[in-house]
Amino acid sequence: MQFWCGTPFMKPTEAVAVARMIDEAGYDGMICADHLIYPRDLRSPYPSPSGRPGWSPETAWPDTWVLIGAMAAVTTQLRFSNAVYIAPARPLVEVAKQVATAAALSEGRVSLGVGIGWMREEYELLGQEFGNRGKRLDEMIPALRALWQGGWVSWSGRYYQVPEMMIEPHPPQPVPILCGGESDAALRRAASLCDGWIGTAYTWDAAEAYIAKLDALRREFGRADQPFEIMLALMDPPSPDLYKRAEDIGITAVMCAPWMTDPSVAAGGDVERFRGSIERFAETVIAQSR
Numbered sequence: 001m002q003f004w005c006g007t008p009f010m011k012p013t014e015a016v017a018v019a020r021m022i023d024e025a026g027y028d029g030m031i032c033a034d035h036l037i038y039p040r041d042l043r044s045p046y047p048s049p050s051g052r053p054g055w056s057p058e059t060a061w062p063d064t065w066v067l068i069g070a071m072a073a074v075t076t077q078l079r080f081s082n083a084v085y086i087a088p089a090r091p092l093v094e095v096a097k098q099v100a101t102a103a104a105l106s107e108g109r110v111s112l113g114v115g116i117g118w119m120r121e122e123y124e125l126l127g128q129e130f131g132n133r134g135k136r137l138d139e140m141i142p143a144l145r146a147l148w149q150g151g152w153v154s155w156s157g158r159y160y161q162v163p164e165m166m167i168e169p170h171p172p173q174p175v176p177i178l179c180g181g182e183s184d185a186a187l188r189r190a191a192s193l194c195d196g197w198i199g200t201a202y203t204w205d206a207a208e209a210y211i212a213k214l215d216a217l218r219r220e221f222g223r224a225d226q227p228f229e230i231m232l233a234l235m236d237p238p239s240p241d242l243y244k245r246a247e248d249i250g251i252t253a254v255m256c257a258p259w260m261t262d263p264s265v266a267a268g269g270d271v272e273r274f275r276g277s278i279e280r281f282a283e284t285v286i287a288q289s290r
Helices: 012-025 064-073 092-105 120-125 133-147 184-193 204-220 240-248 271-289
Strands: 002-006 029-032 079-082 112-114 153-156 161-165 177-180 196-202 229-234 253-256
Touching: 002 271, 012 029, 012 064, 012 271, 029 064, 064 079, 064 092, 092 133, 112 133, 133 153, 133 177, 133 184, 177 184, 184 196, 184 204, 196 204, 204 229, 240 271
Parallel strands: 002 029, 002 253, 029 079, 079 112, 112 177, 177 196, 196 229, 229 253
Antiparallel strands: 153 161
């Protein structure tokens, strides 16, 4: 079982120092969330009962790949990914360049977690179509793999046309692509095109239900025997037994943030306030789960 921490709702200036602590404590990775802006006139409905995001307009969302580059520079073992990166809101070649550069600088310690997002305003600001974003992501996934091969590369598809070119640096090894989202389309995309699926936070029963859906879809697409990552957070109280049971049903990585349930970690103060909860979780849960 892998243990990943998240950077959302952390001060951008703290994330790099926390990444170093997590690396030293033996965690496996860190994830970054992706939001470009918060429009004053937000018309896109957020996928929640209220239809509104659960964070304030002032919440900071650092650029995913700048942050990953900074964290990779101060760590040696930690891996990095997204939960999730709204790839079809960006041009194909730009995404290929950003991820390849991060992969090269980190010596292969990155994966790409993709999703289609929900905010039309971000797509419009970046000059990308919103209505066909799912279909474009379906094409972008194999296109990225083609552009990361090194040497002279190209792509010709329905939505993207890339003439023969070199795009360097290229990743030192294949970059795993994971898909986020809970819709039928997202689950089918993960099962048919991706190397894994990224969820959010679930009860045990809900997690089992999603894994069963993914298993059935992977059998449908003839991919049941291929390696497949499943990363999510579990709402149950953390324990070695919980994570051993999770591994048994196919979960390969759990997302955790020990400091969020630690009353000793105040909202303000020195970044060292994170260290105690990070190390305690590593000693009492991670070490006993392997």
